[in-house]
Amino acid sequence: MRKSLLALSILASVLAAPLAQAYEAGDIILRAGAATVDPHESSSDIWVGALNTDVAGTKATLDSDTQLGLTGTYMISNHIGIELLAATPFSHDVGVKGMPGVFAGLNGKLGELKHLPPTLSVVYYPLDSASAFQPYAGAGINYTWFFDDKLSSEAEGKGFSGLDMKDSWGLAAQLGMDYLLTDTLLLNASVRYIDIDTTGTTSFGGEKVKVDVDVDPLVYMVGLGYKF
Incomplete structure (x- = not known):
């Protein structure tokens, strides 16, 4: 009986622990995890200088990538x-896709790029600070730096x-959740939308080739966090 009471007491202590983990003014929360940028790109028709016109039905494409995401x-x-x-x-x-006729051979992989998306947001946590489960919503501004x-x-x-590729300024919005495992350790998951608009330029046969691209990715992140 005493063993059962002890076990129940320990379990109650573990379950109750998050109640002391309130987010309070002055707290610093660091999170790290896998972040996937999934572009939902929409591009203009590609302008080809050699033809001095947009080529109807042509598009620029971008694939997804996963890297280490960090938030503070x-x-x-x-x-x-x-x-x-x-x-x-x-x-x-x-x-590049959609190039017709004699230009069909230009379809396929054009190249590659790298980017960094620093984003500053105001985040709102609606629940009582004593709750172990902390959903949140945020909005802010993003600067995307394209390089390499x-x-x-x-x-x-x-x-x-x-x-x-031209750098971009845009708005960002996010939804996320934390679940506090201890006074300091937490699980985190979030999804955010970032407004990224860029213009890509190259040249073909000595003439400029240009396309405007709304990248507009969804960014998914899952990881761990630590509260100071």
Whole structure:
């Protein structure tokens, strides 16, 4: 009987522990995990200088990538925090599709690029600070820095030269949740939308080739966090 009471007491202590883990003004919350950038790109038709026109039905494409995502949040009150998102560089293949007729050979992988998406957000935690489960919503501003843009050897062999992607400013929004395992350790999952608009330029046959791309990715992140 005493063993049962002891076991129940320990279990009750474990379950009750998160109640002491309140998010409070002055707390710092660091999170790290796998972050996947999944572009939902929409591009204009590709403008080809050699033809001096947009080529109807052509598009630019980007693939997904997963890297280490990092966030740091400073709680300015029990319910509101300021969050900075950072990550290791994301890498994406850039492709061309829809080129017709004699230009069909230009379809396929054009090159690759890397980017960093630092995002500053205001985050709101609606539940009582004593709750172990802490859903949140946030909104802020993103700056996407594109770098290390380069053509594939196949594209260079087809007559392309140079690749440049314009940096982007845009709004961002997110939904997420924390579950506090101890006074300091937590599980985290989030999804965010980032408005990323860029212009890509290259040249073909000595003439400029240009396309406007709304990248607009969803960014999924799952990881662990630590509260100071």
